[in-house]
Structures are given as C-alpha cells and as structure tokens.
Amino acid sequence: MLLSASLPAGQGWQRPNQSGTGSPRAPGAWWAQGIRRELGLGGGSGGASGVLQDGSQRWDGLSRAGQHIQQHQDDAMELPWALLALAGMGAAADLAVQNRGSPRSLPTPPARLPYVPRVPPVALLGKVTASTFALEGPRCVFDGHADASDAVWLAVAFANASAAFRNPLSRADVPPYKQLPTARSYMTLETAAAAYSCSAPSPPVLRVGGDTACRDQGRQDPCNGPLPSPGPYRVKFLLMGCRGPKAETRWSEPILLRRAVSPSTIDPAPARRGSAVLVIASILASLGAVLATAVLGALGAKVWGSLCHQNLGADAFIRRSYRTHHIPPALPQPLPPGDIFR
C-alpha cells in the first residue's frame, strides 16, 4: 500500500466533503481530487511518486486515474477497484488499462528492497575522507530482480535533498556528476547487475569519489568524481533496466565527510615543563650553593687567618689538605757562652 503510506492519518476517501472546489459532480470525482491533493502534499516518498518525474506528467496520470475510477463507479464496479486505485496509482491505472485495453500505460514503480547501504564497519582508515567515502557492495541484494542486461547505479544526494530525489525514467535521464551543486544529487558507479550477484565475487567495498580524472576532463560518462563539500550525503542503489528503474534500496543514513582544520591551531609549546628539568635545575642549584659556600668559607678563613695573624695552624679548611703539628712555642734557650764563636 504505497500510497496509503503517504496519506496523512484521518484524510482519505472516507470524507466526501474533502473537495474544496465546488460541489462534486459524481461520487467518484472527489476521489480523484483527494488523490490529487494527497499526492501534491505528500508526494515524496518511495516509488509511488517515483514513477512520474515532473508535475505535468503527474497531473495527467492523476486525471487519468480519476477518470478510470469514475468509470468504475459508473459501472458499479465495487470497492476492490477503488482500493486498488488508491493503493498504487500507477498499478491501479495499469490494471484499469488492462481491463479497458488502453494502449497507454504507466511504468510499474521500482520494487523497494529493504537493504540499507552503509559505510563498511571494518576498520579502514580511509573509509571516510574529506571528499570520498566507502560503501559496502550490495551483494546478493538484487538477485531475483535483475536481468543480465540491467545495471546497478548509485544515487548520491545531499541528506536534505534525498526526499526530493526522483528516479530517472531511462538511462538518458540520469543526473550527471557535474549537476551536483545545482540538482543536489547525481548518479554514478554504473555497474552490471551481474557483478553484485551472489555467485560472482563482488567487490567488498566501493569507493565513492575516487576518480579525479573524470572531474578534470569533464567527460560525459557517469563520473565518480570527488565530493565537493563535506555536507552529509545519503545514497541508495538503483537497478535500472532498459525500461526504467526496476528496483531500489532504501536511503542510507546521512554520511558526513571529514573536515580538516588549519595547522595554525596547533600549539607547539610543551604542555608543562618536564619534571626532569626541574629536578636537574634544583639539584644543580643546591650543589652550586654548597660549592659557593665552601669557596666563601675558604676565602673567609684565609682572610681571617691573615688578619688575626695567629699561629693556630688547625683551620677547618687547612685540615683537609695538610695538618700542622701543634708545637707549643719553645722558649729561647740561653746560648752557652762558647756557641757564639763557633
């Protein structure tokens, strides 16, 4: 029930007074207007609105669906047809067309797969850089939906523009890389669906933004160019067949790229003086003080000794180098009379 998912609660085809523009012509007319209003209001989610790209096509489809519903009502075809019309606008129209045999048909909306793309959880240092990011390969996801000739694309959009993304109807409508700044989304990494099948050895990691050559040379092919800004991006995988999108995965969580700061914010000064420097300085200073005291003490002792002119001989300093024997001064002996003439 794709469309019913987008209906705000409480509104819907139960309320006959919903139409604001004049009195309803027929019981089924307000259904068409209700559908118009609801799709106009909430036409952003999933594949129900993804089938038709711009407003005019949507309007035609709506009026066509409305006509079919009215005809159903007129033919007194019951409620089941009306429910189908509301369930998926495109699917209902297609069914009605088949009943009516009308040659025009709306394409089926792509199957919505529950797989959510994500950045690989393994520890890779470069899985998110300033302009690239890595994704897990969608292995085995598209088996059962893909033919041999189909291609799997990656749709990348800014996170706030992912709701407005419309699946392209054909390969020619694929938004190219260089429209990313204006269209806020692009598609890239076109790969054959066989590369992601269960039986083939698919690449475990895809790198988005790794090709700088296509950016510089401006080739028209799908370009996996680097992302210009770190703003969060959301991605989804889209399986494109020759008739248009066949299946899609869900949008990923927003992926934010790295931002680099300027090196002028680095402060090269050491956080705090090393304790070793303090230890050395303090020990050396104290030793220097001891040595200086010793020198001053020695100088002082020498000066003191020369000033006092005493014959002590037992200095604290001099004791270290040499010691004098303390000999009391001997009294001069009287010379014998005979020594004078020796």
Added chain:
Amino acid sequence: MAKTDDCVHILQGLLVFGNVVIGMCGIALTAECIYFVSNPHDLYPLLKATENSDIYAAAWIGIFVGLALFALSILGIIGVIKASRTLLLVYIILMLITFAFEMASCITAATHQDSLTPELFLKQMLERYQKSEPANNSDNEITKTWDELMLQNHCCGVLGPSDWQNYTSVFRRTHSDADYPWPRMCCVLDAQGFPVSLDGCKLGVPGYYNSNGCYDAISGPVSTHAWGVAWFGFAILCWTVST
C-alpha cells in the same frame, strides 16, 4: 700523630683519585660533545628548521667545560700533592666557575629536549612538507628528510596518517584528497618503489599502508644526544662537588 698522618694521606689519596676521575670525565665529555657537533644525524634538518639550536649551544659549552675540567683536575692533583693552600683555593674558585657553565649547559639541553614535542614537528611537517614553492633550501631538505624517514621507519606523519586528514597542509594544496589521502610514502612499497596496492593504500586497508606515526623515530635519536650532554654533565658535577 701517626694516626693523623695516615688520615691525611688517605684523604690526599682520595682527593687525587677524585681528581683523576674528574679529569677523565672531562675528556669524555669533550669527546662526546665534539662527536655530536661534528656528526649531525639524519634528522638534523628537522631540528634546524625548528630554529631552536639550543642543543648545539649546549654541546659547544660542553666541549669547553670538558677541557676545563681536565685542566682543573691536573691543578687539583698538583695542589693536593704539594699541599699548597693557594693552589687549592684557586682550584676551588675555578671549579665553581666551570660548575656554573656546565649547569647552564645541562639545563639548556634538558629544556630543549622538552621543547621537542610532537606538536612542534606536526606543525612543521604540515606547513613545509612538499611545499610547492620552497622559500629556501631548508624546505626541500625537510621534504627529503621526511620522505626518507617514512620510507626507512615504515611510518607516516607524526602521530599517524590521520594527521593528513585532520589538518589542511601545503601538501593538500597540490595533492587532492581523493588521490592522496596521505602521501605515497605512507604506502607499503615494493622493491621498485611503487605501492603494492594503491587502492588498498588509499582506503586504508591494514597491511597496505604504514599506520604508525614517526614521532618515536624522531625523538629517539634526538633524546639520546640531548640526554647524553645533559645527564653526563650533571653526573660529573655531582662527583665534583662531592669531592
């Protein structure tokens, strides 16, 4: 008297021994500092670029202090043997002066060692590695030094390859982030010098790039030299004072 005689002789013997040790240490200090000054190691360009040459000033002072210590030790021995008070006084005064110089050298070396933080090298690397218009020759030398450092030590950046992602740099101006999340030298290279797996290196697959930082490889040799000058001088001084 004989006992004090013996004490004096023992003391003299100890002092002579102390002075001999000081003399030998002085010679050793001179030799070490001459080696350090004349034989700059490979990381010299990085140190020169930090414009902080205190370590070399400390080494030069160490040379002269070593010679002075040697001369003073001879003077001390002569003074002890001759028991001359004047000589010993001169010895002590000169030792004090030498002590002051060596103290300055030690503290300078230790302070300089402290200033070689990882942030200092990180800033220098980001601002000068692979500068496209090198202002002078030192920028080229820094680039060459870093390339050799990363190649030989199997390391990348100062703290790791994330340095190149966390900060903008002059390298980033010329090399786009998609092609060069980090320099090619950070990739594991084969014998010819090409990356073993360029995609693996760009994605950061373990085994294809160098995940360690180079700070340990830088600080190792520089620390050895700085501490060689600082602590050796410190030990000599302690011994001197104790003598």
